[in-house]
Amino acid sequence: xxxxxxxxxxxxxxxxxxxxxxxxxxxxxxxxxxxxxxxxxxxxxxxxxxxxxxxxxxxxxxxxxxxxxxxxxxxxxxxxxxxxxxxxxxxxxxxxxxxxxxxxxxxxxxxxxxxxxxxxxxxxxxxxxxxxxxxxxxxxxxxxxxxxxxxxxxxxxxxxxxxxxxxxxxxxxxxxxxxxxxxxxxxxxxxxxxxxxxxxxxxxxxxxxxxxxxxxxxxxxxxxxxxxxxxxxxxxxx
Amino acid sequence: xxxxxxxxxxxxxxxxxxxxxxxxxxxxxxxxxxxxxxxxxxxxxxxxxxxxxxxxxxxxxxxxxxxxxxxxxxxxxxxxxxxxxxxxxxxxxxxxxxxxxxxxxxxxxxxxxxxxxxxxxxxxxxxxxxxxxxxxxxxxxxxxxxxxxxxxxxxxxxxxxxxxxxxxxxxxxxxxxxxxxxxxxxxxxxxxxxxxxxxxxxxxxxxxxxxxxxxxxxxxxxxxxxxxxxxxxxxxxx
DNA sequence: CAGAATCCCATTCGATACTG
DNA sequence: CAGTATCGAATGGGATTCTG
Numbered sequence: 001x002x003x004x005x006x007x008x009x010x011x012x013x014x015x016x017x018x019x020x021x022x023x024x025x026x027x028x029x030x031x032x033x034x035x036x037x038x039x040x041x042x043x044x045x046x047x048x049x050x051x052x053x054x055x056x057x058x059x060x061x062x063x064x065x066x067x068x069x070x071x072x073x074x075x076x077x078x079x080x081x082x083x084x085x086x087x088x089x090x091x092x093x094x095x096x097x098x099x100x101x102x103x104x105x106x107x108x109x110x111x112x113x114x115x116x117x118x119x120x121x122x123x124x125x126x127x128x129x130x131x132x133x134x135x136x137x138x139x140x141x142x143x144x145x146x147x148x149x150x151x152x153x154x155x156x157x158x159x160x161x162x163x164x165x166x167x168x169x170x171x172x173x174x175x176x177x178x179x180x181x182x183x184x185x186x187x188x189x190x191x192x193x194x195x196x197x198x199x200x201x202x203x204x205x206x207x208x209x210x211x212x213x214x215x216x217x218x219x220x221x222x223x224x225x226x227x228x229x230x231x232x233x234x235x236x237x238x
Numbered sequence: 239x240x241x242x243x244x245x246x247x248x249x250x251x252x253x254x255x256x257x258x259x260x261x262x263x264x265x266x267x268x269x270x271x272x273x274x275x276x277x278x279x280x281x282x283x284x285x286x287x288x289x290x291x292x293x294x295x296x297x298x299x300x301x302x303x304x305x306x307x308x309x310x311x312x313x314x315x316x317x318x319x320x321x322x323x324x325x326x327x328x329x330x331x332x333x334x335x336x337x338x339x340x341x342x343x344x345x346x347x348x349x350x351x352x353x354x355x356x357x358x359x360x361x362x363x364x365x366x367x368x369x370x371x372x373x374x375x376x377x378x379x380x381x382x383x384x385x386x387x388x389x390x391x392x393x394x395x396x397x398x399x400x401x402x403x404x405x406x407x408x409x410x411x412x413x414x415x416x417x418x419x420x421x422x423x424x425x426x427x428x429x430x431x432x433x434x435x436x437x438x439x440x441x442x443x444x445x446x447x448x449x450x451x452x453x454x455x456x457x458x459x460x461x462x463x464x465x466x467x468x469x470x471x472x473x474x475x476x
Numbered sequence: 477c478a479g480a481a482t483c484c485c486a487t488t489c490g491a492t493a494c495t496g
Numbered sequence: 497c498a499g500t501a502t503c504g505a506a507t508g509g510g511a512t513t514c515t516g
Contacts (some may be wrong), residue, residue, distance in 0.1 A: 019297060021358050021432065022366035023347030023373075024279055030350075032270050034508085041262055050478050059257060061510055066479065076355065090478075097352060097475040104349050107342040109261030112268075114335060117314065120259050128260035135261075194259065237335040272489090288498050299490050300499065328498075 027104065030075045035060055036068050040098060041105055042127050043078060045165070046178045047093035052162075056125040077101070106135040114237045120201060121194070126156040126163040129193040130176050133167065133231060136201070141230040143171045150223045153181025154196070155189040169227060186219035186227070200231045265342065268313045273298050274306050278336060279343055280365050281316060283403070284416045285331035290400075294363040315339070344373040352475045358439060359432070364394040364401040367431040367438075368414050371405065371469060374439070379468040381409045388461045391419025393427040394434070407465060424457035424465070438469045 018025040031037045035057065042048060042056045054065055069092055072078045077098040082090050094101075109132060112118050149170055156163040166184055167176045181187050190196045195213040198204040206225065209215040217224045256263040269275045273295065280286060280294045292303055307330055310316045315336040320328050332339075347370060350356050387408055394401040404422055405414045419425050428434045433451040436442040444463065447453040455462045 018276065019360055020276070020366070021360035021362040021435065022276075022279070022370070023350030023356065024343050024366070025276055026350040026353070026356050027346035028270075028272075028275050032266075032272065032275070034266075034270065037266050037270070038256065038258070038260075038263055041260070062479070063481095063511090064509060067509095076353065095476060097349075100352060100475055101349050104342070104345040105262050107345045108265035111335075111339050111342050112261030112264040114338060115264070115314065118261065118264050122257055122259035124259040128258070128262070132260070197259065237338055238333065292498095297490090301491090301501090302489070304499065305488095 030077060031101070033068065033071065035064060036072060037105065039068050039072065040077060040094065040101055041131065042125065043092060043094045044099070044102055044105065044131055045127050045176065047081065047091040049089060049091050056127065105131065109135050110234060114234050116236050120197065124193040124197055126193050129197055130154065130165050134174050134176060136231045136233060137174050138230055138232050142169055142174065145169055145171070150185040150220065151183060152224065152227050153184030153187035155181055155187060156193050157191060169230065184219065186217065186221065186224035188224060189216045190214060200228055201233050268315060269339070271306065271309065273302055274310060275343065277306050277310065278315060278332065278339055279369065280363065281330060281332045282337070282340055282343065282369055283365050283414065285319065285329040287327060287329050294365065296361070343369065347373050348472060352472050354474050358435065362431040362435055364431050367435055368392065368403050372412050372414060374469045374471060375412050376468055376470050380407055380412060383407055383409070388423040388458065389421060390462065390465050391422030391425035393419055393425060394431050395429060407468065422457065424455065424459065424462035426462060427454045428452060438466055439471050
C-alpha cells in the first residue's frame with residue numbers, strides 16, 4: 001500500500017497518467033510535459049540557477065518553470081541544492097538517474113535532425129550546442145584523432161556571463177564540462193551559439209563567420225579546424 | 239517563403255512551439271504531446287486500424303486519437319493508407335522517418351526501467367511487450383546463440399484477434415514481425431501481455447505462469463526457455 | 477534575485493451522443 | 497467501423513503582484 005501511494009505521488013506531477021507498464025509511457029509521464037525535457041537538457045552539463053534556466057529557455061514563464069522543477073524533483077529527476085558558502089545560492093541539479101537521460105535526449109535530437117522540416121537556423125542555447133556535439137560527433141573521426149588530443153574551449157556570449165565549456169576529444173568519447181577556457185589549446189568564441197552551429201553543421205566557412213558573425217578562434221587554429229570537422233549531420237529521411 | 243510556410247504547417251500540430259533549433263525541442267513538438275508517442279509505439283510493428291489503436295491505448299478517446307493522428311500525419315511521422323481489395327479498410331502506417339523513431343522509444347524505455355518508481359505490474363499492450371524485447375535483449379546473449387536459431391511465436395489474447403508475432407533471434411539482432419505463428423519452432427501464448435512480461439522480466443517461473451496465468455508454451459520448450467533467458471532489466475539507479 | 481500566490485482566459489480533455 | 501459533434505470540467509499558461 002505504501003508502495004502504491006509512493007508511485008502515485010511520483011506520478012502526480014501532472015495528475016493524469018497512462019495506465020501502462022511500458023517504459024516509454026512512464027518516461028513520457030515524467031519528461032513529456034511541455035518544457036520538462038528542455039529543463040533537463042539545460043541541466044545536463046551541470047547545476048544551474050532558476051534565472052539561468054529562465055534565460056536559456058526563452059518563452060518559459062516563472063510559473064511554468066517552478067511547476068516543472070517541482071514535478072521533476074518529485075519524480076526523482078533532479079534535486080534542489082544550496083551551494084556552500086560563499087555563494088549560498090540555490091541551484092537545481094540532476095540526480096544520477098537524471099543524468100542517465102542523456103541518451104534519450106540524444107536520440108530525440110538524432111531523430112529530429114533527419115527530418116526535412118527541422119529548422120536549424122532557429123536560436124540555440126549554449127548547452128544545446130554543446131550537447132549536440134556529443135550527439136553528432138563522428139565516432140570514426142574521434143577514433144582517428146588518437147594521439148592528437150587537445151583541449152578545445154568555447155565561450156558563448158560574454159565571457160564573464162559564464163557560458164564557458166571545455167571539450168576534450170579522445171578516441172573513447174567526447175567529454176564536455178563547464179569550466180575555465182584558460183588552459184585550452186584552442187578557443188572558439190561567439191556572441192550566440194547559433195553562429196558556431198552554422199560552422200559545425202551548416203558548413204558555413206569559418207573565416208566568413210569570423211568576418212560576419214562575431215566568431216573568433218584563438219590558440220591553435222589548425223587544431224580548432226580539425227575539431228570542427230568531426231561533426232556530421234545525419235541524412236534526412238523521407 | 240514556401241519553405242517557411244511548410245515548416246509552420248508541420249509545427250501547427252499543437253499551436254505552440256518552442257523557438258529552438260535543438261533537435262530535442264523539435265522532437266518534443268512532434269511526439270511530446272500526450273498520447274502521441276504511444277500511438278507511434280503501437281504502429282512500430284506495422285500498420286493498424288483506428289479501432290486497433292483505440293483498443294491498445296486504454297483511456298484515449300476517439301477525439302484525442304483523431305487529433306493525434308492528424309498531427310502526426312501533418313508532421314510526416316505517419317500516413318493514412320487504404321488497404322488494397324479485398325479489405326479496403328483504412329490503416330495508419332509509419333513513414334520511414336516514423337520507423338526511425340524506434341531508438342528514441344527504446345531509450346525512453348531503457349531510462350524508465352532504471353527508476354525505482356517504475357511499476358512493471360501495470361497492464362501492457364502486446365506491441366509494448368514485443369518492443370520491450372528488442373530493447374532489453376542482452377546483446378551478449380544474442381551473440382551466444384549463433385547456430386541455434388529458431389523462430390519463436392507469440393499469441394496474445396485470442397489467436398483470431400490478430401496479436402500474433404514471430405521473433406527470429408540472431409547474433410545480429412532480434413527482428414520481430416507480425417505474422418502467423420504456424421511455422422514457429424516454439425510458441426508462447428497468454429491471455430494478456432503482462433503474463434508474459436512477468437516471466438521475461440519479473441523472474442516468475444514459467445510453470446507457475448502456466449498454472450495460474452493462462453500461459454502456454456508449445457513446440458520446443460527448451461528453445462522457448464532459452465529464448466526467455468535472453469532478457470535482462472537494467473539496474474535501477476538512485 | 478528566487479520564487480509563491482492570484483487572477484483569468486484559452487485550450488484541452490474525456491464522456492457521450494450521433495452519423496455515413 | 498471510423499470517425500464527428502457537442503459540452504462541461506479541468507488544466508495550462510501568461511501577466512501581475514508580493515515577499516524575503
